[in-house]
Amino acid sequence: MKEKTGHIRDAITNENADFLSGKKYKNYTACKKCHIIFIDGKWHYNETLYNEAVKKKLIQKEIVCPSCKQIESNRPNGYLYIAKEHLKGKYDDIKNMVKNIETGELKHFNPLDRLVEIKEENDQFVFTSTTPRFSDIIAKKIGKVLHKKPEFHWSEDNKFVKIYIR
Numbered sequence: 001m002k003e004k005t006g007h008i009r010d011a012i013t014n015e016n017a018d019f020l021s022g023k024k025y026k027n028y029t030a031c032k033k034c035h036i037i038f039i040d041g042k043w044h045y046n047e048t049l050y051n052e053a054v055k056k057k058l059i060q061k062e063i064v065c066p067s068c069k070q071i072e073s074n075r076p077n078g079y080l081y082i083a084k085e086h087l088k089g090k091y092d093d094i095k096n097m098v099k100n101i102e103t104g105e106l107k108h109f110n111p112l113d114r115l116v117e118i119k120e121e122n123d124q125f126v127f128t129s130t131t132p133r134f135s136d137i138i139a140k141k142i143g144k145v146l147h148k149k150p151e152f153h154w155s156e157d158n159k160f161v162k163i164y165i166r
């Protein structure tokens, strides 16, 4: 894959764009895994809304959303590599920060930005994400906390990114 550097925030896969537009979804379609729910032309990633809809028996259709499919089949579009030495004594804090980014305000902005997994590879931790944008966002925040500059390697079409904090 040809790579280039730089950072572009709006890279989004076509599949995700189709999904977010919601064109082919009925009102009250919901993902049975993450509970994202389509109401009045918009996806909401909000457990309270979902629970209310279930209680009132409003759910029309159950699906598995693109993010959950991606997580299930472990096909991330963003990789963030962090040298283990930088996370000594900070791993839990960083992990919680990433979780808070995923489940906080961001999910209202783009509910398909999700963490896939955190794994160990030799002397690095690898944080994988469903979207390159999520990797971009967490890399910049983690970089700030660690006082390190992340190094970005975007694919030519901006649909895939590898980021290194060395």
Ligand SMILES: [Zn+2]
Binding pocket: 031, 032, 033, 034, 035, 036, 064, 065, 066, 067, 068, 069
């Ligand atoms: Zn889902």
